[in-house]
Amino acid sequence: MKFVDEYRDPVLGKLLLAEIESLAGDDEFKFMEVCGGHTHAIYRHGIEQILPPGIELVHGPGCPVCVIPMGRIDDAIAVAETHGVILTTFGDMMRVPGSKSTLLEAKARGADVRMVYSPLDALELAVRTPEQQVVFLAVGFETTAPSTAVTVRNAKARHVENFSVFSNHVTIVPPLQAILDSPGLKLDGFIGPGHVSTVVGLAPFGLLSDRYRKPIVVSGFEPLDILHGIAMLLAQLRNGRCTVENQYSRAVATNGNRRALAAIEEVFELRPHFEWRGLGFIPHSGLRLNPAHAEFDAERRFEVPGIRIADPKACQCGEVLKGAIRPWECKVFGTACTPQTPIGTCMVSSEGACAAFYNYGRLSQRRGAIPVRSR
Amino acid sequence: MCVGVPAQVIELLEASTRQAVVEVSGVRRRVDVSLIVDDDGIGLSVGEWVLLHVGFAMSVIDEEDARRTLELLTLLGGDNEDFAEFSTTQPG
Ligand code: SF4
Numbered sequence A: 001m002k003f004v005d006e007y008r009d010p011v012l013g014k015l016l017l018a019e020i021e022s023l024a025g026d027d028e029f030k031f032m033e034v035c036g037g038h039t040h041a042i043y044r045h046g047i048e049q050i051l052p053p054g055i056e057l058v059h060g061p062g063c064p065v066c067v068i069p070m071g072r073i074d075d076a077i078a079v080a081e082t083h084g085v086i087l088t089t090f091g092d093m094m095r096v097p098g099s100k101s102t103l104l105e106a107k108a109r110g111a112d113v114r115m116v117y118s119p120l121d122a123l124e125l126a127v128r129t130p131e132q133q134v135v136f137l138a139v140g141f142e143t144t145a146p147s148t149a150v151t152v153r154n155a156k157a158r159h160v161e162n163f164s165v166f167s168n169h170v171t172i173v174p175p176l177q178a179i180l181d182s183p184g185l186k187l188d189g190f191i192g193p194g195h196v197s198t199v200v201g202l203a204p205f206g207l208l209s210d211r212y213r214k215p216i217v218v219s220g221f222e223p224l225d226i227l228h229g230i231a232m233l234l235a236q237l238r239n240g241r242c243t244v245e246n247q248y249s250r251a252v253a254t255n256g257n258r259r260a261l262a263a264i265e266e267v268f269e270l271r272p273h274f275e276w277r278g279l280g281f282i283p284h285s286g287l288r289l290n291p292a293h294a295e296f297d298a299e300r301r302f303e304v305p306g307i308r309i310a311d312p313k314a315c316q317c318g319e320v321l322k323g324a325i326r327p328w329e330c331k332v333f334g335t336a337c338t339p340q341t342p343i344g345t346c347m348v349s350s351e352g353a354c355a356a357f358y359n360y361g362r363l364s365q366r367r368g369a370i371p372v373r374s375r
Numbered sequence B: 001m002c003v004g005v006p007a008q009v010i011e012l013l014e015a016s017t018r019q020a021v022v023e024v025s026g027v028r029r030r031v032d033v034s035l036i037v038d039d040d041g042i043g044l045s046v047g048e049w050v051l052l053h054v055g056f057a058m059s060v061i062d063e064e065d066a067r068r069t070l071e072l073l074t075l076l077g078g079d080n081e082d083f084a085e086f087s088t089t090q091p092g
Helices: A002-006 A010-024 A036-044 A070-080 A091-095 A103-108 A119-128 A145-157 A173-181 A194-200 A203-210 A223-238 A258-267 A291-296 A317-321 A353-367 B063-075 B081-088
Strands: A029-035 A055-062 A085-089 A112-115 A133-140 A163-169 A189-192 A216-218 A244-246 A268-270 A273-276 A280-283 A287-289 B005-012 B019-024 B027-032 B049-053 B056-061
Touching (some): A010 A223, A036 A055, A036 A194, A036 A223, A070 A085, A070 A103, A070 A163, A085 A119, A091 A112, A103 A112, A119 A145, A119 A163, A133 A145, A145 A258, A163 A287, A163 A291, A173 A280, A189 A203, A194 B056, A203 A216, A216 A223, A258 A268
Parallel strands (some): A029 A189, A085 A112, A216 A244
Antiparallel strands (some): A273 A280, B019 B027, B049 B056
16 A cells, blocks of 8 residues: 555545455456546556455556547548648647648648637637638547637638538547447456536436446546545445446536537538547547538538558557557567557557557556556 | 646636636646536636646646646656647647
8 A cells, every 4th residue: 555655635544545446355356447638647647556456457448549540540640631721630640640640740741730728829820821721630528619610610600611520529429338238258247437417417428338338437637536436336335336426526526517419410421430439439529510600610611542551560559549458468569669660559549558558657667566568 | 648747827818719728737727627617617616726737627636636747747758748738839
């Protein structure tokens, strides 16, 4: 228990840990943390090292940059290389490898690719440069989709004709369902995503507890939140309950954020299928602009190759995203694939499991509990 | 991208724009608050803390929680992209 001293409230940390230990006993449990933010916090604070050895945490598909397939990056590059286009996106997306290059490399070759903090910045850029076409490459779960939706709504209200969105927005429950449907991985429950839930609330996760009989506890991002979430999961399992619970009630309302949900509803519609890196096509898991906002859809405005590219052979991101292997078990981890030269997406974003382990793994290694592939 | 940054509301701009000026560690920026306020601007006041995600306030959080999260982000320095992008990119 010694490392709990670093936590903000070591007394509470020790109490929670004692509770976890008594609930877990000598049994084995495998919990998936859905959100990349949790993965990051778990490695950064060495949470696995202080848990009883029977509790294993596996990482889920909740890093939006990590799940983008290569073909979509190729499509974005094709749009960026269209004459008169400025392609805007979040910083993380610039370094995601496509089949031939990244957006950053396309920029070096002369394409006008710019990093923005917010989709609203992309819209303002369009207003300022009416002679150019400004495309916003959008990624993210329901946390980010409302921001894109409000931006499109503003573009429509202001009649900004040179602005469009290349949507790669995805929804959180279908990939979890796909993971539970795929054979092999035995999970006992989920640490639910904190910020996605501020938008969607608790209801969508009912599918996991009702149909799949997996408890889920939506949790915050502090070490104590995560420990508390794990204790709540164990308590459900020990008491024979299986439901959706909210550890993060200080930010997450049971019904989510109705304005944000309404904005998504107003602007987007579900695609029949969307491809996820490593997980393949998942039905009703991606969002595109609906017919009423089709004029802002970059996929209609520009030639998009739309070619499906298989993941590189060496890359095991799919297995990492499904929780089937841990980052250090990938054959190229830390050798051919590093944050400086990522082969796979999980190494690009700091929320990706591979980058999180690479950056904080040394800390964990010193604590001695995580096996590291010898190299 | 997922974690978000706590920010304090400094000024509410005209209700029609549903924007506010917020501050994170001394850096001020105009953000969209339409996802947490009503059309008449009710639901948010100056001095309150919000959780900010890609330029949008997503929920009102209490001050204590905001300070703790912020402290953590600052302590840990440059590894939070949201925080870095808020501070370094130019508003549109
Ligand atoms: S080490 Fe690289 S290639 Fe392997 S799973 Fe991680 S990101 Fe993908």
